[in-house]
Amino acid sequence: MSINSDYSVLNLSGDNYIEWTMNTSGRLKLRGVWKCTKFNNDTTASERSYALKIMKNKLCDDLKMMYRYINDPHYLWYTLNNRYSELFVHKAEKEWREIKFQDYESVDDYDSDLMRIAYTLNLFGESTTNRDKLTKTRETIHPSDAISLYHASKCTTYFDLLDKLLAIEKKKKTKAENIKQFDDILHIHKLRQEFDLSIPEAGEEEQTEWTHVDNELDLFIE
Numbered sequence: 001m002s003i004n005s006d007y008s009v010l011n012l013s014g015d016n017y018i019e020w021t022m023n024t025s026g027r028l029k030l031r032g033v034w035k036c037t038k039f040n041n042d043t044t045a046s047e048r049s050y051a052l053k054i055m056k057n058k059l060c061d062d063l064k065m066m067y068r069y070i071n072d073p074h075y076l077w078y079t080l081n082n083r084y085s086e087l088f089v090h091k092a093e094k095e096w097r098e099i100k101f102q103d104y105e106s107v108d109d110y111d112s113d114l115m116r117i118a119y120t121l122n123l124f125g126e127s128t129t130n131r132d133k134l135t136k137t138r139e140t141i142h143p144s145d146a147i148s149l150y151h152a153s154k155c156t157t158y159f160d161l162l163d164k165l166l167a168i169e170k171k172k173k174t175k176a177e178n179i180k181q182f183d184d185i186l187h188i189h190k191l192r193q194e195f196d197l198s199i200p201e202a203g204e205e206e207q208t209e210w211t212h213v214d215n216e217l218d219l220f221i222e
Contacts, residue, residue, distance in 0.1 A: 012062045014084035018120055020058065021081075027054055037077040048073055085124040092120040096128070100140035107165045110137075133158035137165075 007023040008016055028034040028051055036043045036051035043051075051073040056064055063080075070076045095117045104110035114136070118128040138152040138161070147168055155161035 007058070009058050009060045010063060010080070012060055014087055017080070017084040018088060018116075018123070021123060022119075024055060024058055033073075036073040039074055039078075041074065052076065081124065088120055089124045089126065092117050092124075093126070096121065096136075099136070101137050101165075102140055102142035102145070107162070107169045111162055130158050134161060137161055 007019070010017060010020040025034060025037075028037065031050065031054065033043070033047045033051040033054070035041050036048050048071075052071065055073060055076055056067070059067070067076060067079065070079065095113075099110075099114060099117060101110050104113075114133060118133065121128050134155065134157060137158065138149075141148045141152055143149070148165060151164040151168065152161055155164060
């Protein structure tokens, strides 16, 4: 079975560690050997060897050399996690404190950032629960957004609230589009009225500032 190579290797600096863990854990789960990274697992030697191959295949050369003697996928996963955790934990904690629903124009953008931060914290042992996400979202809805606040008070899970917020956002967009279409129609109607008024009626002579015409000389005379 071939090893997928559609994502970047883990850099020595660890700046892509989060992406690496997401991709590598997904690959391990897909191949059925994710449990090899767990402590005191009951996997076979063949499974552990395959998991280790997947993991090391996605390390940069420096990391491969550094950890060439590690033959346990759990220990390699733990070692990498321990090596790079401090780099991300403080940043994720700061982002969690500062993220506010009211600062986002899109519900999807907010949810994407919230889940990314939560994933990072969970990855390094800082658990964020469904209630944490629900509370965070409730408390950071803008006070003037009465509809969202009302639904937030009724929801018992973050994902229920997310569905409500997405529905509210969709209704707001539809309303805004309808108002714009109505304004466009009014504008077109106004332009037509102005155009109609600018066309003289049949038989009506055009008025000028001249009061008399000398037909013989073909001159306008005041």
